[in-house]
Amino acid sequence: MPLAFGIYLIKRIKNRTSVFRHNMDFIAGEILVFNKPLTWTSFDLVNKVRFVLCKHLGLKKLKVGHAGTLDPLATGVVVVCTGKNTKKIDELQAQEKEYIAELELGATTPSFDLETEIDERYPYEHITRELLEEKLKQFIGSIMQTPPAYSAVKVDGVRAYKMARKGKEVEIKAKELVIEAIEVLDFSLPKCTLRIVCSKGTYIRALARDIGKSLDSGAHLTALHRTRSGNFTDKGALDIQEFAAQYPVKPKEQL
Numbered sequence: 321m322p323l324a325f326g327i328y329l330i331k332r333i334k335n336r337t338s339v340f341r342h343n344m345d346f347i348a349g350e351i352l353v354f355n356k357p358l359t360w361t362s363f364d365l366v367n368k369v370r371f372v373l374c375k376h377l378g379l380k381k382l383k384v385g386h387a388g389t390l391d392p393l394a395t396g397v398v399v400v401c402t403g404k405n406t407k408k409i410d411e412l413q414a415q416e417k418e419y420i421a422e423l424e425l426g427a428t429t430p431s432f433d434l435e436t437e438i439d440e441r442y443p444y445e446h447i448t449r450e451l452l453e454e455k456l457k458q459f460i461g462s463i464m465q466t467p468p469a470y471s472a473v474k475v476d477g478v479r480a481y482k483m484a485r486k487g488k489e490v491e492i493k494a495k496e497l498v499i500e501a502i503e504v505l506d507f508s509l510p511k512c513t514l515r516i517v518c519s520k521g522t523y524i525r526a527l528a529r530d531i532g533k534s535l536d537s538g539a540h541l542t543a544l545h546r547t548r549s550g551n552f553t554d555k556g557a558l559d560i561q562e563f564a565a566q567y568p569v570k571p572k573e574q575l
Contacts, residue, residue: 325422325506325513325543329395346373346382349405351412355557356398356546362389368560369400376567387412388520388549389472393433396546397554415550416500418517421541423528425510428538430484431470432525442538449507455534456502456514459527464494467523497522511542 344350356365363386370384383406387399396419401409426444430436467473469490473480480490498519506513516524525541532539547554 325420325545329420329545346377346402347379347404349401349403349408351405351408351552352400352402352563353549353552353557354398354400354560354563355554356390356395357560358395359392361392362386362398365398365560366400368564369402372564372567373402375569385409388417390546391433391525391544393435393541394544394546396544397549397552397557398546399549399552412550414520416517416519416548417522417546418515418548419524420505420513420515420545420547421524421528422511422513422543423531423539424542425512425532425535425539426537427510427540428529428532429540432468432523432529433541433544435470438540440538442532442536444510444535444537447509447535447537449504449512451535452507452512452531453504455531456504458534459499459502459531462496462498465497465523465526465530466494467492468525468529470525471523495521499527515547 352369354365354369356362366384366386370382373384374380374382382402383404384400384402385406387401387409390396390398399412401412425447427438427441429438467480469484469492470481471492473492475483475490475492480492483490499522500517500519501515502517503515504512505515516522516527518524518527524544528539528541545554
């Protein structure tokens with residue numbers, strides 16, 4: 321994990337205060353906030369929660385869904401809804417998001433992150449913190465963004481990443497979104513760490529790509545952590561392993 325980015329997360333983890341309530345009614349509906357582990361997909365997390373709760377409650381099926389996908393190479397807040405609260409997913413998914421992102425300047429990858437190898441390098445010695453902060457201003461507000469080819473966006477009914485991984489050309493239409501704020505937390509060439517507040521549907525990887533271009537260079541995402549989704553933050557987020565330990569399989573006579 322990058323040093324500056326790692327130090328930032330360690331500070332947040334020290335302040336984390338996960339609270340487990342044992343009077344939860346998962347069938348009637350609960351809203352759970354998890355800190356998604358690195359390399360897990362959002363669906364991996366949902367499937368694990370469903371498995372744990374079905375075993376704990378002695379159920380064959382239980383409605384469980386997430387309110388906003390987070391890439392496998394990212395960590396942080398994923399809001400998970402159970403039971404009747406799955407009806408709230410669209411509402412929760414539409415809420416504002418906040419991220420801490422680390423970018424490497426002067427290099428690009430096809431996926432715009434570390435899923436793929438560096439494919440091209442660019443000069444970056446001309447970039448200063450002042451230049452970066454000036455260029456970031458153009459991304460504040462309503463902007464048009466083209467999602468990455470390595471994404472779950474559907475093109476003619478097929479997930480874009482499935483075509484991209486086969487080396488096929490993928491054409492994805494740009495969409496409008498809103499960047500509320502971008503703040504430079506750390507700058508140490510060729511790396512920089514940013515805090516980004518944005519609307520639903522923002523691809524931070526694509527933002528990294530566009531920031532690199534604006535600097536007459538290149539850039540890709542090397543680390544990403546979602547700190548907030550709506551009013552839910554990572555400071556109270558649950559660890560999935562701790563959650564599983566709190567809800568073990570009950571003996572049949574207790575069901």
